Amino acid sequence: MSTNATYPLTPTAPLDRAGTARSAGERARAWARRAPLLPALVFTVVVTQLPFVATLVISFMQWNALAPQNRRFTGFTNYQTVVEDPMLRSSVLTTIALTATVVVVSLLLGLGLALLLDRRFRGRGVVRTLLITPFLIVPVASALLWKHAIYNASYGVVNGVLTWVWRLFGSHHAPQPDWISHTPLLAVEVSLIWQWTPFMMLILLAGLQSRQLDAVEAATVDGAGGWQIFRYLTLPHLRRYLELAALLGSVYVVQNFDAVFTITSGGLGTANLPYSIYQTFYQAHDYGQASAEGVVVVIGSIIVATFALRTVSSLLSQEASR
């Protein structure tokens, strides 16, 4: 394939001076090594990095698509608006609350489930398959399911079950709360926890199964109890996997758009940053403002990503040293 391009280079290298020939040959070999990498690298830089440069430039401009004649550079005005706008400040807080809740709760649930699945029992494969299913529902489909079939105040299954239970005890006045307008953020969080717990479980289960079992056996022989083994052997071993699951989960959940967009349309204080950017850009057509918001999100992500990359890097070096 692309390595073929290097073949013509080698014979044409000058042969009168050995030194030149060798360095040219070396250079050709180095390029032969690089050649398979270049298409992917160039593609990634062009499609993912250049738009960010444009975002940075536009963030310093006053540019509203509804008034295009007023396009000009205005320095840090957009950033000032981002910092001062109470709506945006609340969307920053919402993003943090949403991400932290979803990641922490699904991580804990995922850990519990991974521990349950880390033993041999009848139907273990089936249970694992059942547990993975929520992660394999298209996110928009899942959001619609929760919004209409589960939370809906008049025909959702939660209130339906409440009616049922109350009738069982002879009452016709079962509480019928409107879940989405009473607890909007919780409604979004529960649907996301349901979707992300399998993700956490899969990573932690892989971590549990990479454990050296002889240490556990030795500890059992020495009379260690289940809790002691968990606390002093399993948990330290799982630490990296917990970090990895939490950080990758954060990277994905911070960017969540589908659930917020579908379940609450960003209303009732559930607008996170991705939704706010979408709204500023798509509904208010304020390009400059949307870009400044984008830059703020990127800076936040870089902070999280630095930790995430360090964790992945330590896993990688662990693998290399094995």
Add this chain to the structure above:
Amino acid sequence: MSASPSTASRRGAVWTMLAWTAGVLFVLPVLWMVLTSLHSEQDAATNPPSPGAALTLQGYREFFGAGGGLSPWPPLLNSLTASVMSTLLVLALAVPAAYALSIKPVRKWSDVLFFFLSTKMLPAVAGLLPVYLIAEHLAVLDNVWLLVVLYTSMNLPIAVWMMRSFLSEVPVEILEASAIDGARLPTTLLRIVAPVAMPGIAATALISFIFSWNELLFARVLTGVVAGTAPVFLTSFVTSQGLFLAKVCAAATCISLPVLIAGFAAQDKLVQGLSLGAVK
């Protein structure tokens, strides 16, 4: 110190029960979705619910356009095109790149690897506006090939990481030996690299397919009536008047089906893909 065998086995039974309960609990919303999709609109919207109501395929008929609604086939076809084409492009770019990062590594290969990963950490929404403006300028808005390019860039880092972790299992000594024996590169690739790489390529393709199929934000902003994908179609399915629950559940089931199939097929490799190859 250790518990008697009967206590231990009883405790084991409790854990097994707990695991089964958790599994059923997690799958319950999905079962409810499928059951609702098989009910008539009237039976789907009762309070208390009527799980035992008569089953009908009416919701599915409506989804496929029987009620005079829009046909789901153009969006489904768009999703299929965007997902399959971007997956093929991802593989065409990622496999050679992973080769140059593992089997015959370039200098500073780990820096390159981390550059790919860092692009995945930046939120795509921040690049949405420039992409929109450029697409508008090039007149490729509402064009499914725009999504193909964007989904490729979205999945390429994951694919490079996954393929690298698979290809690093290729026995390098055998590769060197075959080079000494004078085997040509295509032969080497076919005989030694391919058998190790094929399961990895399959897993990478499935993961890339799932993420492309699921994507909503870019598809919603960058497409319209022509190139709209299945998730965008799904959001338009909720109407303000009349009953629609069975119809929506039927649509959600149909649109999730390809992902469920791909996901169950790739179950064992799913974790490796999702953790970018860091966990095996």
